[in-house]
Amino acid sequence: MYETNYHRASSIDDAVAQFAKGTDSKFLSGGQTLLPVMKQRLAAPSDVIDVAKIKDMIGIDVSGDTVTIKAATTHYDVAQSDAVQKAIPALANLASMIGDPAVRHRGTIGGSLANNDPAADYPAAVLALGAVVKTNKRSIAAEDFFKGLFSTALEDGEIITQVSFPVPAKAGYAKFPNPASRFALTGVFVAKTKSGDVRVVATGASQSGVMRVAPIEQALKANWAASALDAVTIPASGLLADIHGSADYRANLVKVMGQRAVTAAG
């Protein structure tokens, strides 16, 4: 790791002020992605601003039809939350599948979203549930937040403070994890909103990051059942291909994980 300066922020305002002082600052939350990347010298921020202990950034609130998770809340706390398990069980389940227990004890929802790894789990839930990402400056709809591999609508120095998920009528998540990293080789989140809209999102599959899957959405709109996807074909064009799986293999995984997600959703 190259040299860097570590700062622990005491508040959101303090974090923003400290960020502005560095020549090439980065916000640090759980650090489960940023630190490995810094260790490989793929990133060399002049300053890291630790936001993980800011009290206003930690906590879960469920009121009415909205689940709000503050940005520095760990995956472990989301997975264990009775309130999340009751309101959106698929979201708690997704959090329980990220990495391994030690990673879940450190990693946070805000960090995962800001990084927007093409194989991360949370972006699938945020886009499928139509969540709203709130920052220190504005609210960003899920549709406008993800901008392709590792890129988001966040501006330099803008910090995610919380994410609000509307409670769906039904939702489910299924993923085929890479056996070493536990990242999604392909994961699919299916959601039926309370107004009857169906949204299906795949992660780990597309070359441009998290993506909605129109053929599965149409099939499920007509018939909310795993068997409704039997006849669906997912085009392999634009899908990732690497040593773990070809684009055709991932295309089939999108369908199979979609079926398992519908079964999980009930």
Added chain:
Amino acid sequence: MSTVKLTVNGKAVSVDVEDRTLLVHLLRENLNLTGTHVGCDTSQCGACVVHVDGRAVKSCTMLAGQAAGSNVTTIEGLAKGDELHPMQAAFRDNHGLQCGYCTPGMIMSAVDIVHRHGGKLDEETVRHELEGNICRCTGYHNIVKAVLDAAGRMKVAQAAE
């Protein structure tokens, strides 16, 4: 350079380190607590697992500065003098190690698993929850046996307190 103050195995310590120092290096190189190992250095193998404020974390993926003010427990902090922690005793009795390289991390993760699940621990849960700890010698069978054995011993020990 920064001064990092934290509590390690019950003792308050103050260490001057570069800001880029990882917690595992503070433990091994500044405090000479070499029981915590560096295996893969990519947060996958779990040889570096320690407890920070009661939760198992990978100390190769945490800056020393992030642990400032925290309570850290390493493998050296488990035994009471000559009396092994029930998890350490169970690993020995069940032959849960061969070369021993992964063992400190395995034991710290295993203690965390038992704390979180209490008496409701079964083989499937242990195997699933050890997915962040890699052993290349034993094939896990005796490790899982040791964790289940220790879960019983820790319950008995807790009931006796």
